[in-house]
Amino acid sequence: MATEGLRALLHSVRYEVLPAKASEEKVLAHVPRDVVVTVTASPVKGLEPTLDLTTRLAGHGYRVVPHVPARLLRDDAHLKEVAGRLREAGVDDVFVPAGDADPPAGDFHGALPVLRRLGELGSPFARVGVTGYPESHPIIDDDITVQAMWDKREHATYIVSNLCFDPRVLGEWLVRIRRRQVELPVHVGVAGPVQRAKLLAMATKIGVGESTRFLTRHPSWFLRFAAPGGYAPERLLTRARDALTAPSSGVAGLHLFTFNQIAETERWRRALLDRLGG
Structure with missing residues (x-):
């Protein structure tokens, strides 16, 4: 039964891509039209590259979810x-995190005021996603992040969890947010089959300032990728399978961080589906 649930999650994936020069070409070449594509936003480059790539991919028939960080809105x-x-x-679907821009571009310092304002504007989007943090946020206490999800529940329709590499921590977080009556469906954030060297190269391409923040805030990610045997997403999924597929967890699908290794991520997903018999 758990295997069937894991197959279902692999069919309900979202691919997170960065709005880099070759992103459109890579998505068109390797991502099926039934896979949702989410487009990140950079504190260095602003929202324009995100909006541009989102528009172009939507024109190609993809269901696209742009990131609209509150701190990038003037x-x-x-x-x-x-x-x-x-x-x-x-x-018709947007993801609204607080964002990392420091200082903020304007009036919005967090996601909740943006979510409330979208409601006042007539809720223009049918689906609105917010962030969850299974592993501790670099600067925000765990209880505050869970409380934030509670505060946003009336304005959002789903949660996207940030990266987590520990199946025990992930399972305990799912239980904890449900105990706090946070009932929004969760798309669990999982790193695709990324190679450490390519991840470092991508972090550099993001931009010097942003790359520094990226490395500073997520040092554990690089330790995971550099561990003996490297990082294999299927190991995480296998070990977390019971938690991910339990009906009480409310997991709607997987949010795969591709780090723009889009072809590799889709090959891995197809190969794992084949091994699972689906």
Whole structure:
């Protein structure tokens, strides 16, 4: 039964991509149209590359979910402009994190005010995602992150969990948020079959300032990738399978961080489905 549940999760995937120069070409070449594509946003480059790639991929028939970090929005007029452009492109799903821009670009310092404002604007998007943190946030206490999900529950329709490499921690987090009556479905964040050297190269391409923040805030990620035997996403999924597939966990699918290793991620997913008999 758990194997069937894992197959279902692998069919309900989202691929997170960065709006780099070759991203559109890679998605078109390797990602089936039934796979949701999410597009990140950079504190260094701003929202424009995200909006541009989102519009182009939506034009190719993909269901695209742009990241709209609160701290990249200048003001209310900017939020209205962004929402209008996305709706015009046919986008009906957005992911709204607080974001890492420091200082913020304008009036919004966190996700909740943006979520409330979207509601006041008539809820232009049918689906709205917010962030969950199975492993501790670098600067926010664990209880505060769970409380934040509770505060956002009336304005959001799902949670995307940040990366977690420990199946025990992931399972305990799912239990804890449900005990706190956070009932939104969860898309569990999992790193794809990324190679450490390529991850370091991608972090460098993101931009010097942002790359420094990336490395500083996530040193454990690189230790995981450098561990003996390397990192294998199927090991994490196998060990966390019971927690991920338990009906009480409310896991809706997997959110795969591709780090723009898009072809490798899709090959891995297909190969694992074949091994699972699906």
